[in-house]
Amino acid sequence: MKQALRKSFFASTVLWLMLGFLLALFSAQIAHAQGFDSSSPPDLMKDFEVLRQRIRKNPRDIAALNSLGIIYAQAGKLDDATRLWRYALNIDPNYVHLYNNLGSALKQLGRKDEARLIFRTGLTRSSSYWIHYNLGLLEKEDRNLPAAAICFKNCLQQQPGFEPALRQLADLGYNVQLPATTAARPLSLGSYKPPVETGNIDFYPMYPENPEKQQNGRTFSSGSYAAKPSKSTMSATFTAMSLADCDKIIKEFKAESKDRFIALTFDDGPHHANTREVLDILRRENAKATFFVLGSRAQTYPDIVARMAAEGHDVGNHTWEHRGLGKSSRTEALQSLQRTNELISGITGKPCLIVRPPFGQTSQRVKELIHSQGWHEIMWDSDSRDWENKNPDRILYRVMRSVSPGSIVLFHDIHPGAAQMLPTLIKAFKNNGYRFITISELIAITNAS
Numbered sequence: 001m002k003q004a005l006r007k008s009f010f011a012s013t014v015l016w017l018m019l020g021f022l023l024a025l026f027s028a029q030i031a032h033a034q035g036f037d038s039s040s041p042p043d044l045m046k047d048f049e050v051l052r053q054r055i056r057k058n059p060r061d062i063a064a065l066n067s068l069g070i071i072y073a074q075a076g077k078l079d080d081a082t083r084l085w086r087y088a089l090n091i092d093p094n095y096v097h098l099y100n101n102l103g104s105a106l107k108q109l110g111r112k113d114e115a116r117l118i119f120r121t122g123l124t125r126s127s128s129y130w131i132h133y134n135l136g137l138l139e140k141e142d143r144n145l146p147a148a149a150i151c152f153k154n155c156l157q158q159q160p161g162f163e164p165a166l167r168q169l170a171d172l173g174y175n176v177q178l179p180a181t182t183a184a185r186p187l188s189l190g191s192y193k194p195p196v197e198t199g200n201i202d203f204y205p206m207y208p209e210n211p212e213k214q215q216n217g218r219t220f221s222s223g224s225y226a227a228k229p230s231k232s233t234m235s236a237t238f239t240a241m242s243l244a245d246c247d248k249i250i251k252e253f254k255a256e257s258k259d260r261f262i263a264l265t266f267d268d269g270p271h272h273a274n275t276r277e278v279l280d281i282l283r284r285e286n287a288k289a290t291f292f293v294l295g296s297r298a299q300t301y302p303d304i305v306a307r308m309a310a311e312g313h314d315v316g317n318h319t320w321e322h323r324g325l326g327k328s329s330r331t332e333a334l335q336s337l338q339r340t341n342e343l344i345s346g347i348t349g350k351p352c353l354i355v356r357p358p359f360g361q362t363s364q365r366v367k368e369l370i371h372s373q374g375w376h377e378i379m380w381d382s383d384s385r386d387w388e389n390k391n392p393d394r395i396l397y398r399v400m401r402s403v404s405p406g407s408i409v410l411f412h413d414i415h416p417g418a419a420q421m422l423p424t425l426i427k428a429f430k431n432n433g434y435r436f437i438t439i440s441e442l443i444a445i446t447n448a449s
């Protein structure tokens with residue numbers, strides 16, 4: 001009897017799995033056949049194709065299924081997204097992102113009872129503070145205020161001091177202590193990992209029309225790092241550099257051993273392939289780095305962001321979709337930064353305190369905005385200009401012409417060139433006793449000295 005039951009359970013599971021996969025494939029076909037709106041950014045389409053290929057190779061690739069669902073949702077195809085996430089949950093009911101995404105999408109579709117059920121099911125798997133928070137928002141929207149308050153309290157139990165939950169409780173009339181630095185923050189940022197952005201997805205402008213402006217100095221919160229003159233990176237006579245050439249340049253620095261460190265930074269990712277390659281190289285060369293990610297991309301690739309943190313790298317905030325902070329109103333800029341910050345800390349489980357403004361565009365107003373949140377503004381002093389010419393030899397040359405002990409070097413992990421020259425760069429510095437450190441470590445060193 002028991003065996004028969006198990007058998008029929010197994011058979012029905014298999015049936016559902018097959019059905020789910022067919023549905024997913026079917027919806028993928030439809031989306032592909034219809035194409036996205038002509039306004040869909042090419043990058044989204046590229047990601048879509050890459051993810052579809054990954055799933056074709058391994059239909060049980062949970063991270064890819066989750067990401068593909070987010071792309072559907074971003075393109076306004078919430079029904080396809082929810083079908084895909086349901087299918088993915090059948091494969092791995094412990095992948096917590098799925099509950100959050102599926103619940104948020106169902107809520108957005110007005111299917112609140114289903115959303116509630118999904119959030120609650122998720123909570124039986126993992127007491128994720130995201131899910132408590134999102135369930136709280138749902139209850140609040142339905143005017144179940146005592147239930148909402150319980151959710152926000154549960155959220156705070158998992159993540160003490162989680163400010164959005166504190167604000168929600170305050171909004172419900174609870175007497176809670178709000179952090180003083182953020183009093184100016186707009187109240188509602190909506191649901192946390194909402195797979196939305198339907199239409200009008202303003203991805204970063206395409207290079208090179210809007211190259212990151214070259215900066216001459218680096219700044220931390222108080223500008224405690226003095227600006228230093230940057231050497232010309234655009235020498236007319238370019239020659240490919242070997243490991244020995246790099247070694248010779250580094251030897252001329254004659255830095256004390258305590259000053260022998262470099263901070264590598266990578267902006268604009270995560271990118272499905274290039275970022276993974278950079279991470280592989282950093283792991284192989286045993287070097288740490290900092291990634292300033294876009295919230296819109298981190299949302300699509302939470303697994304890559306989680307890997308960055310797990311492997312000891314820093315994850316910084318590069319805004320939600322790479323809009324210049326100087327061009328946005330204070331409220332818009334703050335929301336873009338805040339939303340990205342909360343997404344990053346939700347994935348990494350650590351507070352995110354560093355911001356790099358897109359294009360390096362900053363001003364007194366932008367600095368004040370960043371500092372008002374207790375964050376550090378991080379620039380660079382050595383620019384690889386890897387968006388300009390993607391030839392790895394040229395990128396290495398530019399870095400070696402502008403780098404010096406203690407430099408913050410700027411790369412973009414959405415371009416493939418940097419990954420190819422990284423091993424030479426890292427080896428050359430390591431041969432000379434240099435360490436590759438994260439921005440957090442750099443700030444700690446700066447504050448200590």
Ligand SMILES: [Zn+2]
Pocket residue numbers: 212267268318322358359
């Ligand atoms: Zn950027």
